[in-house]
Amino acid sequence: MVKIVFYEDRNFQGRHYECSSECADLSPYFSRCNSIRVESDWWVMYERPNYMGYQYVLSKGEYPDYQRWMGFNDNIKSCRTYSYVSGASYKIKIHERPNFGGQMMEFMDDCPSIYDRFHHHDIHSCHVMDGYWTFYEHPNYRGRQYFLKPGEYRRYSDWGAIVAAVGSFRRIVEI
CATH class of the missing domain: 2.60.20.10 (Crystallins)
Structure with a gap:
């Protein structure tokens, strides 16, 4: 199952929200995002709702603070997921x-x-x-x-x- 977990505080602490599909507005679920666990696939995070603002492309892994995903701040307000296609050409x-x-x-x-x-x-x-x-x-x-x-x-x-x-x-x- 595709999944990502957002945490309000660094090092996977504080209030968190699990997401398994794209979301145009994450604002109701958390006020800030300081750490993320990507459990599968690729995800694109956006600084503002409706897939606007700075973008951050994250692969499977742990990101204990926003600098680890090259974030400019702790604002993540929307996200999309993309699956890798085996044998894809580029x-x-x-x-x-x-x-x-x-x-x-x-x-x-x-x-x-x-x-x-x-x-x-x-x-x-x-x-x-x-x-x-x-x-x-x-x-x-x-x-x-x-x-x-x-x-x-x-x-x-x-x-x-x-x-x-x-x-x-x-x-x-x-x-």
Whole structure:
């Protein structure tokens, strides 16, 4: 069974809430979130209700405080779950301009530094052909996170970003 447990206090203390499916508004269940146990699958946490605000992509494991999931604060107000598909393939095309314009590069594996491979700091659009991916604001998988599933993202705001800065990205693979 898919499950995640949210705790109001650090180190899995205080009031808690168990969740087994996506939830657009977690506000009725807890006021803050300082630790999380992910018991199965991949989860995307959102800072605000209705899948808005900062995103955090978490795999199975224990996160005793919000810094462990690279959180900026203790606000988690909505969540979604995604199951890993065995034998999944991965393919993404990134573009330097909106609407798939400018230079394009295709990737099938993780990229710890977009600048080193693409020679650009900004990604304005992308097409996720296969698999689930996480974009990170900075190189080496640091900073704000953005979850991308298969589809077309004509501008960076389509994946929830405020600016086009993408420093690295990686595939979401089996745990």
